[in-house]
Amino acid sequence: MSVEEKDQIQQTGEAYSASSIQVLEGLEAVRKRPAMYIGDVGVRGLHHLVYEVVDNSIDEALAGYCSRIDVFVNEDNSITVKDDGRGIPTDMHEKEGRPALEVVLTVLHAGGKFNKDSYKVSGGLHGVGVSCVNALSTLLVAEVHRGGKIFRENFSKGVPQGTMEIIGETTEDDHGTIITFKPDSSIFTVTEYDYETLASRLRELAYLNKGIKLNITDLRTKNENGESVHDEYYSTEGLKEFVKFLDASRESLIENTIYIDTEKDGVPVEVAMQYNTSFSENVHSYVNNINTIEGGTHLTGFRRALTRTLKKYAEDSGMLAKLKFEINGDDFREGLTAIVSVKVQEPQFEGQTKTKLGNGEVAGVVDQAISGALTHYLEENPKDARAIVSKVILAATARHAARKARELVQRKTVLSGSGLPGKLADCASRDRDQAEIFFVEGDSAGGSAKQGRDRNFQAIMPLRGKILNVEKAMEHRIFENEEIRNIFTALGVTIGTEDDSKALNLDKLRYGRVIIMTDADVDGAHIRILLLTFFYRYMRPMIDKGYVYIARPPLYQVRQGKLIKYLDTDEELHDYLGSLQPSPKPIVQRYKGLGEMDAKQLWETTMDPENRRLDRVDPEYAKDADEVFEMLMGNEVGPRRKFIEDNAQYVENLDA
Numbered sequence: 001m002s003v004e005e006k007d008q009i010q011q012t013g014e015a016y017s018a019s020s021i022q023v024l025e026g027l028e029a030v031r032k033r034p035a036m037y038i039g040d041v042g043v044r045g046l047h048h049l050v051y052e053v054v055d056n057s058i059d060e061a062l063a064g065y066c067s068r069i070d071v072f073v074n075e076d077n078s079i080t081v082k083d084d085g086r087g088i089p090t091d092m093h094e095k096e097g098r099p100a101l102e103v104v105l106t107v108l109h110a111g112g113k114f115n116k117d118s119y120k121v122s123g124g125l126h127g128v129g130v131s132c133v134n135a136l137s138t139l140l141v142a143e144v145h146r147g148g149k150i151f152r153e154n155f156s157k158g159v160p161q162g163t164m165e166i167i168g169e170t171t172e173d174d175h176g177t178i179i180t181f182k183p184d185s186s187i188f189t190v191t192e193y194d195y196e197t198l199a200s201r202l203r204e205l206a207y208l209n210k211g212i213k214l215n216i217t218d219l220r221t222k223n224e225n226g227e228s229v230h231d232e233y234y235s236t237e238g239l240k241e242f243v244k245f246l247d248a249s250r251e252s253l254i255e256n257t258i259y260i261d262t263e264k265d266g267v268p269v270e271v272a273m274q275y276n277t278s279f280s281e282n283v284h285s286y287v288n289n290i291n292t293i294e295g296g297t298h299l300t301g302f303r304r305a306l307t308r309t310l311k312k313y314a315e316d317s318g319m320l321a322k323l324k325f326e327i328n329g330d331d332f333r334e335g336l337t338a339i340v341s342v343k344v345q346e347p348q349f350e351g352q353t354k355t356k357l358g359n360g361e362v363a364g365v366v367d368q369a370i371s372g373a374l375t376h377y378l379e380e381n382p383k384d385a386r387a388i389v390s391k392v393i394l395a396a397t398a399r400h401a402a403r404k405a406r407e408l409v410q411r412k413t414v415l416s417g418s419g420l421p422g423k424l425a426d427c428a429s430r431d432r433d434q435a436e437i438f439f440v441e442g443d444s445a446g447g448s449a450k451q452g453r454d455r456n457f458q459a460i461m462p463l464r465g466k467i468l469n470v471e472k473a474m475e476h477r478i479f480e481n482e483e484i485r486n487i488f489t490a491l492g493v494t495i496g497t498e499d500d501s502k503a504l505n506l507d508k509l510r511y512g513r514v515i516i517m518t519d520a521d522v523d524g525a526h527i528r529i530l531l532l533t534f535f536y537r538y539m540r541p542m543i544d545k546g547y548v549y550i551a552r553p554p555l556y557q558v559r560q561g562k563l564i565k566y567l568d569t570d571e572e573l574h575d576y577l578g579s580l581q582p583s584p585k586p587i588v589q590r591y592k593g594l595g596e597m598d599a600k601q602l603w604e605t606t607m608d609p610e611n612r613r614l615d616r617v618d619p620e621y622a623k624d625a626d627e628v629f630e631m632l633m634g635n636e637v638g639p640r641r642k643f644i645e646d647n648a649q650y651v652e653n654l655d656a
Helices: 003-015 028-032 043-062 100-106 129-135 195-208 239-246 297-317 329-333 360-380 382-407 442-452 475-480 482-491 522-538 540-544 570-579 599-607 619-633 637-650
Strands: 068-073 079-083 137-146 149-156 165-169 176-183 213-222 228-233 258-264 267-275 282-287 336-342 436-441 458-463 513-517 548-551 556-560 563-567 587-590 614-616
Touching: 028 129, 043 068, 043 079, 043 129, 043 176, 043 195, 068 195, 100 129, 100 137, 100 149, 129 137, 129 176, 195 213, 195 228, 195 239, 239 267, 239 336, 258 360, 267 360, 267 382, 282 297, 297 329, 297 336, 297 360, 297 382, 329 382, 336 360, 360 382, 382 475, 436 442, 436 482, 436 522, 442 458, 442 599, 458 482, 475 482, 513 522, 522 540, 522 548, 556 570, 563 570
Parallel strands: 068 213, 282 336, 436 458, 436 513, 513 548
Antiparallel strands: 068 079, 079 176, 137 149, 137 176, 149 165, 213 228, 258 267, 267 336, 548 614, 556 563, 556 587
């Protein structure tokens, strides 16, 4: 260290005093570090604001005071959430000396959810939800109908704009809360709401909370009749309907959906499950309406009870007598679609995303609830029971046949004599956090990518043609496929952990980013979907941990003199050309494939970390993804045909 550097450090140290300590008042902390409270400041965080407000209304419904929730996406991309609950209290808060409405909206860790008498269960227990929404909004208007009066208070960036006012009177029957807010564009990188994303969450909440009406209206868009786009969600059968929705494109194995709705030790347990003819497991779990994508004790209890109960029935029925090998838990879940939902008074979450339930007592509660109800169902429905056991035996037989095939994908060390796939151009770095691999279609694109890459941290793996559609194939056929084996070997992942013989083992994963880079045409899109189907079905943990990305190469290059511009869509091209001077004449090049780019162009547009656009494959939309993969890539033609017919009108350009 130089003398100058030492002097600089000393000066900095001397300047560090009491005046350096920042005390953030009120909601300043939220505005300073918004991602700590809502996850991020992109698309996900933007939509999370809506979920926080809606969750408050759902909590009112769970407490028995609310039956209808309306969500409006306003023309200016502000949001209005209206419910018919009790209304946020408006009387003076004894400790704070101001209305409770203002306290709830401006103080972190303030709310009725800490009081068990007010809310027995709640999705959010930190009391930061609606106050965070307020802090991150340029405008928030809270209107409360309560006790025959209408109260209103305005806020901006979490700060009250005046005091709470009584703006009118109403009937005693008119009660509830109306929250309107507009996200702060200086905080969020995106401020335009996606209707389908919001609608999907409301539909999910309707299934999880039967008997509650949830409506969404998009005031920005009109249908062919000139009316605002609107959807209404209401479920009378709850999770039973949810499973039917998820399995709409699959062939059912049993006639009826198995439905369990009970309560053990004060914990409501609701489960719905259906067996189908597919080869994949599709189980989703929830705690207080929160999607626990990392599972937890409730899922452990469910799986344990399912395996034990079905195995006992199979053994007692004599159907396993001729089977020469042991059946394991995975076999009982093949072809299973299930929703597990529990309501817990004080949930404890753990895991990277805080979406893994840690309450140890819940495993036993769910286990007992499932065991008793499932035993009764199997005894009452012997035809369904035999169909399920036959499916389990078929799964076990296929697993036995797939064992040797899976062994082929086990990556051996270099010392044992096995190398990496011949077409893999590896990178120099052995640091997983730094290294990344591009899966590209064909040798042509692979050649440009190899020349243009940064060899220090970027690896290139060309794929030969289109990989196997894993949605239609049995497991042993998948692992016998050469291209799929090469993917496993290149990544360094294996099959089997201490806890699960079929689970993906990421201990020796070599790359922290796995990037799918295909052509911007129809064939490229098909290859991309085939790869995503494979990752979703057989490498799901990589998606859950955020390792999988999709590269977005440009479709056009426009050159005018020394000026070069890359564009993604026909609309962007049209607008950009309209903004240029007529001379010199702009030259437009359309890239049908990555192979048409030279190494320099591919680096500049698609591979350079400073300029490239990557879309991370998000596990948050797993339920929708499962439905889409099954519909588009599965065996059932009918749902796929209907999807094409319904959406054909939106196709503007179709490459032949």
